[in-house]
Amino acid sequence: xxxxxxxxxxxxxxxxxxxxxxxxxxxxxxxxxxxxxxxxxxxxxxxxxxxxxxxxxxxxxxxxxxxxxxxxxxxxxxxxxxxxxxxxxxxxxxxxxxxxxxxxxxxxxxxxxxxxxxxxxxxxxxxxxxxxxxxxxxxxxxxxxxxxxxxxxxxxxxxxxxxxxxxxxxxxxxxxxxxxxxxxxxxxxxxxxxxxxxxxxxxxxxxxxx
Amino acid sequence: xxxxxxxxxxxxxxxxxxxxxxxxxxxxxxxxxxxxxxxxxxxxxxxxxxxxxxxxxxxxxxxxxxxxxxxxxxxxxxxxxxxxxxxxxx
Ligand SMILES: C[S@@+](CC[C@H](N)C(=O)[O-])C[C@H]1O[C@@H](n2cnc3c(N)ncnc32)[C@H](O)[C@@H]1O
Numbered sequence: 001x002x003x004x005x006x007x008x009x010x011x012x013x014x015x016x017x018x019x020x021x022x023x024x025x026x027x028x029x030x031x032x033x034x035x036x037x038x039x040x041x042x043x044x045x046x047x048x049x050x051x052x053x054x055x056x057x058x059x060x061x062x063x064x065x066x067x068x069x070x071x072x073x074x075x076x077x078x079x080x081x082x083x084x085x086x087x088x089x090x091x092x093x094x095x096x097x098x099x100x101x102x103x104x105x106x107x108x109x110x111x112x113x114x115x116x117x118x119x120x121x122x123x124x125x126x127x128x129x130x131x132x133x134x135x136x137x138x139x140x141x142x143x144x145x146x147x148x149x150x151x152x153x154x155x156x157x158x159x160x161x162x163x164x165x166x167x168x169x170x171x172x173x174x175x176x177x178x179x180x181x182x183x184x185x186x187x188x189x190x191x192x193x194x195x196x197x198x199x200x201x202x203x204x205x206x207x208x209x210x
Numbered sequence: 211x212x213x214x215x216x217x218x219x220x221x222x223x224x225x226x227x228x229x230x231x232x233x234x235x236x237x238x239x240x241x242x243x244x245x246x247x248x249x250x251x252x253x254x255x256x257x258x259x260x261x262x263x264x265x266x267x268x269x270x271x272x273x274x275x276x277x278x279x280x281x282x283x284x285x286x287x288x289x290x291x292x293x294x295x296x297x298x299x300x
Binding site for chain 1: 211212214215218219220221222223231266267269288289290291292293294295
């Protein structure tokens, strides 16, 4: 269904449940990708989702997996460390009657079995930015690049652009490009934020194998 | 959990486990596939449909995966296998 309009995709993604009441767990950087941001992300990469084998790292409640399924991916596998988030994932799949997504509970950092290497055409993710677990963003990128045959699409704080791109440039055979600049409204559930919510700039970054 | 997903899983991350594949499925469903691979497996539509059914339509909801070497069990709850390891296992 890659003919689907951006607006329509966004409307669908509005019906995906987020982390359970009380918000996500701060240490795991659990905040969902808001529907508008998720729709812009997925719609702009739809040609690398339709008919493809897709992985969603740190899938949480699954907005990216659901979107990938709506856009016609062949199969999508979510990887997530947290059982509570996976309960919501499962519920969302049931609500949407999606049957070609699955999830496994594992640690994306160092815990993905090597049989998964290069099993996916495209990897999508909204990784922890690494503000709580230092370096988590980079470790997610490394995991994504292990799994992907062609492309990894990932959201990163614009303020870390230099760091992320220089890291990728140092990897043999990988090219990196910022494909979109987006705004992310982080919710007030994060008590250490002074304001109710805060807008940050994020990059949609594409890592590809040449 | 689809059997396609199961096909990827191993317990090789465990200390002392060399192959860790395939993980045994306890309480699983066995499809009606021929015992040996047929010759025209790439073009035989009937066979491919059965493979598709077994890999993508059969869903394991509750049960466990068992490491063929160490016997370590990985529980499957509501269709999601838990592959997390304790620190002393890696
Ligand atoms: C920023 S949230 C994104 C959630 C979801 N993908 C979305 O787009 O709405 C990051 C997710 O990564 C998960 N996570 C954090 N550290 C992880 C790890 N080491 N292994 C697997 N998942 C992890 C969190 O539990 C959380 O669900």
